[in-house]
Amino acid sequence: MRARSLFSAVVVAAGALLASAVAATAAPAPTTDGDVSPMIVGGGNATQVYSWMVSLQSTSGSHFCGGTLIKANWVVTAKHCVQGSSASSIRTRIGTTNRTSGGTTTGASRIITHPSADLALVQLNTSVSQAPAPVAASSGAVGTATRIIGWGQTCPVRGACGAPVTLQELNTSIVSDSRCSGIYAASEICTNNTDGNKGACYGDSGGPEVKSVNGRWELIGATSRSGGGANCAQAPSIYVDVPYFRSWISQYAGTV
Helix, strand or coil, rough: CCCCCCCCCCCCCCCCEEECCCCCCCCCCCHHHHHHHCECCCCCCCCCCCCCCCCCCCCCEEEEEEEEEEEEEEEEEEHHHCCCCCCEEEEEECCCCECCCCCCCCEEEEECCCCCCCEEEEECCCCCCCCCCCCCCCCCCCEEEEEEECCCCCCCCCCCCCCCCEEEEEEEEEHHHHHHHCCCCCEEEEEEEECCCCCCCCCCCCCCEEEECCCCCEEEEEEEEEEECCCCCCCCCEEEHHHHHHHHHHHHCCCC
């Protein structure tokens, strides 16, 4: 388990997200909204509008993954969300709590995937006015309070219930890497399944994990996969540590 250091002495967080429990392999985009299987199990409706929250969608508007706006024309997400896809097949909806309306919609012009990590960048075909999320100085120590955010079904068994239209959030925290099976400790975050039955699940991979630093949300993670268990939220979830990859991101998107 890698050592973690808090970016701020006071870290306030809350949370919610939907996440993906699938392995970090290419995930085909759903053909209809009914096929969407992201979820936050045990979360609740978003309590605010997150200007940087991104829904990755097909050109017909079907949501298939989450992402985070980190520059006016750059989104960070999970590699398995976009690997094998063309930029022209992706549409984004940014800065809304409703995955079917509001915010700004735009297309993509470029996809860049990390050579080894479950991380990708999507360059938008136009800059948007929404404020991007700052990337935190570090993900934080074990015990850091965080928030995971996303759209998706709210029951633990895949396909057993539909995906909500309203963005969901869940308060959670960073836990010991030893609780996540198959984690790459140096570059990933093990995120708690709150109360033993709340957390990220299938679909909406790529969505954000954030922490509050001096009153503002800062990005620390991108949803990758489950850390164990046959159903969602039976075990903690694994997130790619975005601050760890700051140098790689900055090669393409500029300083973050």
